[in-house]
Amino acid sequence: MIMVKKSVYLDNSASTRVLDEVVSAMIPYFTEIYGNPSSLHSFGIKAKKALDDSRKIVANSINANPEEIIFTSGGTESDNIAVFGVAAARKDGRIITTKIEHPAIKNTVQKLKTQGFEVLFIDVDYEGFINIKQLEESINADTILVSIIHANNEIGTIQDIETIGNIIKTKNPNTYFHVDAVQSYMKLPIDVVSAKIDLLSIASHKIHGPKGVGALYIRNGVKLKSLQLGGSHEKNLRAGTENVPGIVGFAKAVELNLVDLEEYTKNLVFLRDRLIDGIEKRIPHVILNGPRGVSRNSNNVNISFKHIEGESILLYLDMQGIAVSTGSACSSTSLKPSHVLEAIGLPVEICHGSIRFTLSRYTTKEEIDYVLEVFPKIIAKLRALSPLNAN
Ligand SMILES: Cc1ncc(COP(=O)(O)O)c(C=O)c1O
Incomplete structure (x- = not known):
């Protein structure tokens, strides 16, 4: 297909x-x-x-x-x-x-x-x-x-x-x-x-x-x-x-x-958690950065993927039409690990494999499901190529 x-x-x-x-x-x-x-x-x-x-x-x-x-x-x-x-x-x-x-x-x-x-x-x-x-x-x-x-x-x-x-x-x-x-x-x-x-x-x-x-x-x-x-x-x-x-x-x-703030926020939370759960179920060796539930901003998903670089993930996702960022958009041009990820105690090599997805009122369930469909394949491919992969 x-x-x-x-x-x-x-x-x-x-x-x-x-x-x-x-x-x-x-x-x-x-x-x-x-x-x-x-x-x-x-x-x-x-x-x-x-x-x-x-x-x-x-x-x-x-x-x-x-x-x-x-x-x-x-x-x-x-x-x-x-x-x-x-x-x-x-x-x-x-x-x-x-x-x-x-x-x-x-x-x-x-x-x-x-x-x-x-x-x-x-x-x-x-x-x-x-x-x-x-x-x-x-x-x-x-x-x-x-x-x-x-x-x-x-x-x-x-x-x-x-x-x-x-x-x-x-x-x-x-x-x-x-x-x-x-x-x-x-x-x-x-x-x-x-x-x-x-x-x-x-x-x-x-x-x-x-x-x-x-x-x-x-x-x-x-x-x-x-x-x-x-x-x-x-x-x-x-x-x-x-x-x-x-x-x-x-x-x-x-x-x-x-x-429609309340309704729209509820929908964002539904989509956010669908993305988090979907990634955690489909992809091994991932870490969710930040809390779960009500103390997490309704539009934010930040996940570290062990053994790969965030930049490669970003580029492969971009080739599939999916726009994300590595850590903070504002520091995405620098090679220094995110000071936020460092502050929560994430090891430097894992900081580098982090991706931030942020949703909006335009985000749909179909889009999240599309990401969940293509993403595991991208991660599997990158891990197979990665010199950092221990497996
Ligand atoms: C928490 C926070 N503060 C300040 C800014 C800067 O805002 P602006 O891009 O409007 O200058 C940003 C932008 O991403 C932000 O996320």
């Missing part, structure tokens, strides 16, 4: 397909309402209204007030404004984060370390859960910021941000709590008030919105210093004309995700 090659996109934590309704909502802001939202004429006023409406939608989705949201160019910029902004306002002190942060936080705090800030990286266990006791003991009077990734972008581990928020504020009410929610937003409910969050980063292109747009929640009263100089846009914290079409698209994506 000749198998028809399909096109299966399973790299949705890297970026997602934009919803058709989002594209339609954006178009008038390129061709009709193209004024600068800071301008005082009617073109500008209409653009400003779109900006205000979008801000309300994003704010409501996390139980914030509209004036607590600034729009940015994405997750990286939101993370940078939060971390560098707090550091610039407070001048010195201790910053606490985890060993499994996205480079947008990891590299930012490492830079601050070179500038004299004390930076602590909290350990995680074999499933990627942070050591809560170590975190609690690390927060002292000098601690200016705790930054925690909500759902890990590589292995899907979800941290209990409500418990963490309470611990931080009990130990030191002056310590700011920043959450990188780029992978959890629109997959998990987020309430910035009940989790005692001061700063929260999100990005549009992970939720079927356009690229180049994100937001940072900044609780009223939080002191940040801007590092980007220019006009007074976005509360003087992010100078530069706002990307109105992008922001409108972002807000539309939020609205559309909220319509």
